[in-house]
Amino acid sequence: xxxxxxxxxxxxxxxxxxxxxxxxxxxxxxxxxxxxxxxxxxxxxxxxxxxxxxxxxxxxxxxxxxxxxxxxxxxxxxxxxxxxxxxxxxxxxxxxxxxxxxxxxxxxxxxxxx
Amino acid sequence: xxxxxxxxxxxxxxxxxxxxxxxxxxxxxxxxxxxxxxxxxxxxxxxxxxxxxxxxxxxxxxxxxxxxxxxxxxxxxxxxxxxxxxxxxxxxxxxxxxxxxxxxxxxxxxxxxxxx
Numbered sequence: 001x002x003x004x005x006x007x008x009x010x011x012x013x014x015x016x017x018x019x020x021x022x023x024x025x026x027x028x029x030x031x032x033x034x035x036x037x038x039x040x041x042x043x044x045x046x047x048x049x050x051x052x053x054x055x056x057x058x059x060x061x062x063x064x065x066x067x068x069x070x071x072x073x074x075x076x077x078x079x080x081x082x083x084x085x086x087x088x089x090x091x092x093x094x095x096x097x098x099x100x101x102x103x104x105x106x107x108x109x110x111x112x113x114x
Numbered sequence: 115x116x117x118x119x120x121x122x123x124x125x126x127x128x129x130x131x132x133x134x135x136x137x138x139x140x141x142x143x144x145x146x147x148x149x150x151x152x153x154x155x156x157x158x159x160x161x162x163x164x165x166x167x168x169x170x171x172x173x174x175x176x177x178x179x180x181x182x183x184x185x186x187x188x189x190x191x192x193x194x195x196x197x198x199x200x201x202x203x204x205x206x207x208x209x210x211x212x213x214x215x216x217x218x219x220x221x222x223x224x225x226x227x228x229x230x
Contacts, residue, residue, distance in 0.1 A: 031215040037157075043205065043220040050214060089157055097214035102149060105159035 004106035006092050012112045018080040021109045024073055025094030033103060034067055034077050037089040046090075049075065050097065061086075082113045116141045118208050120221035127196045128229050134181075135191045135224045137206030145211040148182065148189045149218070153203040162204070165189065167211070193226075201228040 005024040033048040047057040052069045069075040093103040127133035150162040206221040
């Protein structure tokens with residue numbers, strides 16, 4: 001299996017621009033998580049899905065952030081408009097709910113908002 | 115809410131020696147999982163080891179082992195025969211065992227340096 005795939009790996013944009021991060025989970029996994037890593041706050045959950053349905057989005061910072069999972073093999077995290085404080089590494093992870101085991105992380109997207 | 119605390123922001127170890135990274139957590143749940151993840155400079159999150167709370171036996175993966183003390187809510191990672199490739203950030207993480215695959219709660223991490 002190719003593992004969790006994220007794109008782009010790096011993104012540099014200017015304040016006010018729209019940013020879209022993409023994730024392809026491991027085939028067969030029915031849970032998908034978006035985490036954000038910053039120096040100040042560490043690793044924190046933004047939102048997670050089960051069977052393409054958002055379960056908990058309480059970690060989404062504000063209305064500028066939105067996430068979708070239109071099907072079992074694709075999810076997006078969108079920031080509109082972006083701000084410098086959104087600069088972080090965004091990780092997507094997927095997991096198998098039936099086995100209740102661990103989560104497997106993608107390589108992350110490093111976002112820099114100027 | 116559950117919390118995870120890693121009290122050692124940085125640690126160092128001589129190559130081939132043993133080092134222990136500390137982690138404590140707070141929860142009112144009785145059924146949960148604990149993890150150690152490694153994050154090298156590439157920033158990839160790599161699972162090192164996992165422990166189920168209902169298992170008394172400490173998990174072991176090659177040179178990595180844990181000391182799980184459920185009553186004390188302590189979950190330390192021991193790395194034996196340290197290698198240069200072990201240098202990385204290490205994160206302790208907690209996950210509830212209820213209702214499927216729940217989100218991970220992470221500690222702030224410990225940066226491990228390995229000295230040749």
